[in-house]
Amino acid sequence: MSNGVIETDVLILGAGMAGLTCALSLPSELEILLVSKMPMPTGSTYLAQGGLAAAISEDDSFKLHLEDTINAGGGLVNEEAAIDIISAGPRLVRQLSSWGVNLEGSFGKGKSGIEGGHSVRRVLHHKDRTGRLISEVLSECSLERGNITVMEGAFAVNLLTASREMPELVENAVDRCIGAHILQNGTILTVLAGETVIATGGSGKVYRYTSNQDSSTGDGIAMAYRAGLPIINMEFYQFHPTCLFHPDKRNFLITEALRGEGAVLLNLEGERFMENYDPQRMELAPRDIVARAIDSEMKRLGNDHVLLDATHLGREKLTISFPEVTNGVTSVGIIPWEEPIPVVPAAHYTVGGIDAQTDGKTAMNGLRAIGEASCTGFHGANRLGSNSLLEAGVMGLKAADSIPGTLMDPDSFHARDWSFGRAEPLMENVLVDYAWSALRNVMWDYVGIVRSDRRLHRALRIIDVLAGEIEADYWTMLPVIGLLELRNICTVGRIIVKSALRRRESRGLHFSLDCPETKQPPRDTVIKLML
Ligand SMILES: Cc1cc2nc3c(=O)[nH]c(=O)nc-3n(C[C@H](O)[C@H](O)[C@H](O)COP(=O)(O)OP(=O)(O)OC[C@H]3O[C@@H](n4cnc5c(N)ncnc54)[C@H](O)[C@@H]3O)c2cc1C
Numbered sequence: 001m002s003n004g005v006i007e008t009d010v011l012i013l014g015a016g017m018a019g020l021t022c023a024l025s026l027p028s029e030l031e032i033l034l035v036s037k038m039p040m041p042t043g044s045t046y047l048a049q050g051g052l053a054a055a056i057s058e059d060d061s062f063k064l065h066l067e068d069t070i071n072a073g074g075g076l077v078n079e080e081a082a083i084d085i086i087s088a089g090p091r092l093v094r095q096l097s098s099w100g101v102n103l104e105g106s107f108g109k110g111k112s113g114i115e116g117g118h119s120v121r122r123v124l125h126h127k128d129r130t131g132r133l134i135s136e137v138l139s140e141c142s143l144e145r146g147n148i149t150v151m152e153g154a155f156a157v158n159l160l161t162a163s164r165e166m167p168e169l170v171e172n173a174v175d176r177c178i179g180a181h182i183l184q185n186g187t188i189l190t191v192l193a194g195e196t197v198i199a200t201g202g203s204g205k206v207y208r209y210t211s212n213q214d215s216s217t218g219d220g221i222a223m224a225y226r227a228g229l230p231i232i233n234m235e236f237y238q239f240h241p242t243c244l245f246h247p248d249k250r251n252f253l254i255t256e257a258l259r260g261e262g263a264v265l266l267n268l269e270g271e272r273f274m275e276n277y278d279p280q281r282m283e284l285a286p287r288d289i290v291a292r293a294i295d296s297e298m299k300r301l302g303n304d305h306v307l308l309d310a311t312h313l314g315r316e317k318l319t320i321s322f323p324e325v326t327n328g329v330t331s332v333g334i335i336p337w338e339e340p341i342p343v344v345p346a347a348h349y350t351v352g353g354i355d356a357q358t359d360g361k362t363a364m365n366g367l368r369a370i371g372e373a374s375c376t377g378f379h380g381a382n383r384l385g386s387n388s389l390l391e392a393g394v395m396g397l398k399a400a401d402s403i404p405g406t407l408m409d410p411d412s413f414h415a416r417d418w419s420f421g422r423a424e425p426l427m428e429n430v431l432v433d434y435a436w437s438a439l440r441n442v443m444w445d446y447v448g449i450v451r452s453d454r455r456l457h458r459a460l461r462i463i464d465v466l467a468g469e470i471e472a473d474y475w476t477m478l479p480v481i482g483l484l485e486l487r488n489i490c491t492v493g494r495i496i497v498k499s500a501l502r503r504r505e506s507r508g509l510h511f512s513l514d515c516p517e518t519k520q521p522p523r524d525t526v527i528k529l530m531l
Helices: 017-025 042-048 062-072 079-087 089-099 130-144 219-226 287-302 313-320 323-330 388-400 431-445 452-478 481-502
Strands: 006-012 032-035 148-154 155-161 177-184 188-197 237-244 264-266 304-307 342-349 353-355 368-369
Touching: 006 017, 006 177, 006 452, 017 032, 017 042, 017 130, 017 388, 032 079, 032 188, 042 130, 062 079, 079 089, 079 323, 089 130, 089 388, 089 481, 130 148, 130 388, 155 188, 155 219, 155 481, 188 219, 188 264, 219 353, 237 287, 264 287, 287 342, 313 323, 431 452, 431 481, 452 481
Parallel strands: 006 032, 006 188, 032 148, 188 368
Antiparallel strands: 155 177, 177 188, 237 342, 264 304, 304 342
């Protein structure tokens, strides 16, 4: 096992919508290292179905898009950030088109879609495979660029900071990022970079059920926290009401459009329970209300799922209009025109994240955070559907615009190599596996859709015990991805619990039985490690 040092102008951690748009928009004179722990195309970007919201049609305006975003955001939307992002939508759409991503509904092409909370059609899409097209095309483009080196299967472990490595670079008490340690093939590389960009996506894996890929372990958020950056509003976690409940097929989303076509939710006693929660809108109530109703029924009856009955649509309609869902559920033996589909809400979107401006600037020099890993305040306390691809893409463009053409020379940086000390190989995988499921279960059961102080305090105590054991393993075992990701979801879980305990009200996606009122003035929750 040997270590090595790599120098680059810009180090981008993550190759989803945010990382790719940033890499492709940077000037060709800059040398870029684009790192992804998963082979490309990847990330939540790859999974995005609905589309990308952009106010470009004649009956739409930035003002209307802003109003819709604010209405969804539970009083916490940062208007300045929202205006900045929304008004850059048309530029993003043109830029995507120049790279070869031509979405339905974009200038002169096809018809855009509409989703809950949008007052006009503004969701640009590619059938129900929008993210796949974006990921595939942008990944291809990045592989063709002479100034971009792509490193797949490479895992960013920690940020390298001046305060730890080169105190002389700390300016007026503001720390500087000088790169990251990257694990690849059992080796830890020291990557020194003039500018580092975190684009590592969300953290759905912190919960037992999630629509996210296995790689969404909040690594960037945890790394930034350990480096002393403020992490904000992590109590706002968006749950999608309907993911498939099946042991052989996890993380599989059952689109909201089925409910749009009349599919109904039933508890395991066969009751259409939405009439007890939102009798007017029933199954078409906003996502957080439906998710909360399902959670409440599961807790009331002691069940681990509910049912979505779409049998009335019949075989032909289901096969033609919902091929993704039909293929997905029939592959595990569920015949959706004959029987209801077992569903469960699932962690879907990390609204909070690393405190960042819309161009990704953070509280640390030389470090930006973009996309789902960041929090600009655009979504406030609740995300409007299809606004996240917009945010990730626009932040990628803006970060690239604002990264100076002349960066600090990484050749002038130095950092200690990773020290393996007396670390030993992890021989007992059961230690890691157990902690993974314990953590995800406690987050699901105690820190899920509806919270109480009692459950949150209990969760914190359990997580603290797990964290102690995980830290001990981290410092004594050779680094392996399962352990590093576990350490990160544990950090993120702890931040979510602490943020939830700190918010003494219910707002947006955070609902507390002990503090059901919404209080004024609205405030962000900030969690920061004191170094
Ligand atoms: C099922 C699903 C459907 C969705 N549908 C929509 C939709 O229709 N519209 C919409 O706007 N939003 C949608 N979203 C949300 C949206 O897809 C994401 O918010 C957005 O794609 C995030 O982009 P990103 O670039 O920030 O992160 P991601 O696309 O998640 O990319 C993260 C990247 O970071 C890499 N990475 C992570 N950790 C590390 C590490 N430690 N080291 C190195 N690399 C690392 C990953 O390999 C990946 O390359 C959906 C999400 C899901 C899960």
